[in-house]
Amino acid sequence: MSRLVDQARSLSPAGWTVLPRLLWPLVVGVVIAGLIQFVIGPNISGFTSKVMLVAGINIIMAVSLTVVNGFTGQFSMGHAGFMAVGGYVAATITYYGSIKLFGTADFAGGTVSWTGAGAFEGPIVGKGDLLFIGSCIVGGLAAAGAGYIVGLPSLRLRGDYLAIVTLGFGEIVRVLLQGTPDQIQPWKAKEALDVPWYELLLKLGGPKGFNLLPTYTTLFWVYLFVVLTLIVSYRLKNSSTGRAFLSIREDEIAAQAMGVDVTRYKVRAFVLASFFAGMAGGLYAMDIGAINAGDLGFQRSFDFIIMVVLGGLGSISGATLAAVILTILPELLRDLPPIWPAGLVLLAGMAAAQKLRGQWRLRPLIVVAVLTAVLEIARRVCVAKGINIADYRLILYASLLIVMMLSRPQGLFGVREAWELFGRGGKKPAKGAA
Amino acid sequence: MNDQSPYVLDVDEISIAFGGLKAVQSFSMRIPRQGLYGLIGPNGAGKTTCFNLLTGVYRPDKGSVRVDGEPLTGLKPHQIAAKGLSRTFQNIRLFGELSVLDNVKLGSHLRGSHSLGGTVLRSAGYIGQERAIEDRAMDLLSIFNLAGRAQEQAKNLPYGDQRRLEIARALATEPKVLLLDEPAAGMNPQEKIELRTLIRQVRERFKVAILLIEHDMGVVMNLCEHITVLNFGETIARGTPEAVQNDPKVVEAYLGTE
Known part of the structure; x- marks a missing residue:
């Protein structure tokens, strides 16, 4: 050599x-x-x-x-x-x-x-x-x-x-x-x-x-x-x-x-x-x-x-x-907009990612759907009862982090980059230059 | 480079004690160029400790190690790797999250230069080196029949492939001496036969001397030209496979006395 x-x-x-x-x-x-x-x-x-x-x-x-x-x-x-x-x-x-x-x-x-x-x-x-x-x-x-x-x-x-x-x-x-x-x-x-x-x-x-x-x-x-x-x-x-x-x-x-x-x-x-x-x-x-x-x-x-x-x-x-x-x-969280559109976008994104990868896993989809529904209902109740969500925003923020860490401990993308998640079996071969 | 020395690895009376436990005592070994040597002994005899002493994970209390005539005393593990001593691990230590290809590329790391400026600015020299590293890594993977899995994460490979990938990664450092720590562990009989062929091929093709620790007597006795037997940190026998097999001390260490 x-x-x-x-x-x-x-x-x-x-x-x-x-x-x-x-x-x-x-x-x-x-x-x-x-x-x-x-x-x-x-x-x-x-x-x-x-x-x-x-x-x-x-x-x-x-x-x-x-x-x-x-x-x-x-x-x-x-x-x-x-x-x-x-x-x-x-x-x-x-x-x-x-x-x-x-x-x-x-x-x-x-x-x-x-x-x-x-x-x-x-x-x-x-x-x-x-x-x-x-x-x-x-x-x-x-x-x-x-x-x-x-x-x-x-x-x-x-x-x-x-x-x-x-x-x-x-x-x-x-x-x-x-x-x-x-x-x-x-x-x-x-x-x-x-x-x-x-x-x-x-x-x-x-x-x-x-x-x-x-x-x-x-x-x-x-x-x-x-x-x-x-x-x-x-x-x-x-x-x-x-x-x-x-x-x-x-x-x-x-x-x-x-x-x-x-x-x-x-x-x-x-x-x-x-x-x-x-x-x-x-x-x-x-x-x-x-x-x-x-x-x-x-x-x-x-x-x-x-x-x-x-x-x-x-x-x-x-x-x-x-x-x-x-x-x-x-x-x-100061002035909470409706949550369901974000939930829908997230669901669509996850479904698209799963389709591209060719493997279907229903559980995460159901979790997101249920979570969106619960949050949306909670938001409407708060608005109807005149509760100011902004007062509780730091608690909400912390709970969101806890949920995130329980459901996806490796973080959003793990060690990979967003675009690599959609490829089959990892990243494409890198050719020296970028 | 010292071409006069007939021995590529020269271990002279190294010892280490952990507190009162004399893990290795006065261990000596000389391996000629492209020699294929074995190191055996019952569990806890100090075989892996010897490897750790050679590669700088531990520092010997006494004694010296030379590779191609150059002393390794006081060097850190990465400097010892640069002198031409590379190893695999008993409990496989691949970079699991990285791709198979990246694992082998990392083996080439110490043969290149990696300036921060060149990396960030993507200088011509950097790109050339990156291409060379990739070419070499792919060549190695083809030799080990792993080219098809180059982009997979190393942790997803089957066990036998992981063992072979570790050897490929060690060879990417361009060693003079290759230390294999129980390469046949966990393999089935068919894989063990393939491994024997592979180790011989590696020696011919890469012109390295090989020292292997192995429990599987079939592999060791068939493969090695010379065997050293350790028990409780002491060298109890050395010689050809036949001589060692018939040595009463070795029989005693493995089977006990009547």
Whole structure:
């Protein structure tokens, strides 16, 4: 047998072909984000667009956590901590950067970032946008650095122990950030000009949070990052690196025996996931114009874990769908619409999936039908009696999660992707390129 | 690479104790190129512990192991795999949720380089390597008559196929020495005969030395050129199958004394 490296060289495509493969994700990202921002955006209510924004950020968080918890099977409970690191770094660069470079902490972006009322006169992309995107990327890198520092020693631990260390990390980040000095308020921007950089960047507002940040995050930026995160994660999953991740989850001892450097790949997954979480943190901070470490404690980490588990450990499309559902669900429960249409759609989808697979299983269909009927009747009773469902929405939300975990413990899609569920006997052969 | 050494695997007096239990004591073994050696002994004799010592799962308290003249002392399991020592497991350890093909592809992992940038950007080098890995994996699967099941999840294969897939995966690492831990366990007589042919073919085709642990005397005595017998961690006999079969100590270990 010839050596793998030689064989690989003879099978490599020409060097220039990397360009289209490099560019299409960017083009697709810009097109989709542009459509959402400029075509869908103006036609939906402010509330809907806010929910979409949060859903997008949650998708990035859930998909990145999938790389650690889903692919490598390591249980990280500190994902919100990385979001906080990235968010604060991005916020401090954008806020104090604006003050130092532009003289004020006001918005200095273009049309893509304009969230205020009325039409915006100005360029499509402004100088503030570049500062904002740069700061998000630096935030991601800072979070990745934190991931490396936490990951290198702690990823030798297994299971519960790793979970405790990551949980502790998240809390340490929260406490440290809450101990930072007061921020320099926007109306005192002139004072900030005399303070040196290294001191300025640490004035993060402490327990009051870091407020009055310029808001740049729009549907465009969020969904651009969502598309890129999805493509990068999918490319990772279908690669030798992704196989190494999955082998660690399946059987660590066998993975080592096959020559996979287990610690190295765990750290790799951790660093990557932290990078995306850090960027999402930047988007989050510049969406509401404030970031508070108190909101990014372990409860937030659990939200993301729930999304990953619900979607199916290791499924990118599952995590995406779960992030969307779990963002919308609490909002839907405020003012409950009729349930039976959703039930019908679900039933039809399941029936179609079963027909495609050629095997009929009646029990899940009956369960869904009965559940829909019961919920619909309960809803009508509540409406007739004038009971406000919104008061009970968190109980409903929790019960739905329990039902889901009892009926489908492997999550929505298990380890597979949505489209692979419809094929016969697993995924189609992957041919190197994607 | 040290071509002067006639032995591809050279184990020199390795020992390990777990607390007071001396699991393996002064175990030595030399396997020539493309040798087919056997390691037998009653249950609990320390055979699998020997494999774990060779592959770095445990570190020996004393002694040294060399592959092709290169010492393995202090190396981690994945580094030892890279030096050319690959193994299968007594209780099959496949990556169950992954496809049969992906299992074999993972065997090629240590022969490639996997940069994150190349992976995410789908560089030309990355794609070439991915194609090469796939081609090699498919070749191996055809040799083992598993090509038709390449896309199935490994956990869904019948038992005999899983054993063969483990051997295929181990061979994908391009080893110099292949360690097989009870390859015939759970097989019926027909499968055992096929396994004997397969192991001989593997040795010829992949030019590897093979060391196998086996309880089935039919397989061991028929296949191996040289056998080492362990009992309570100590080597009690070594030699050709005939010599070992007639050794009074071996008979005693297996059947007891009168």
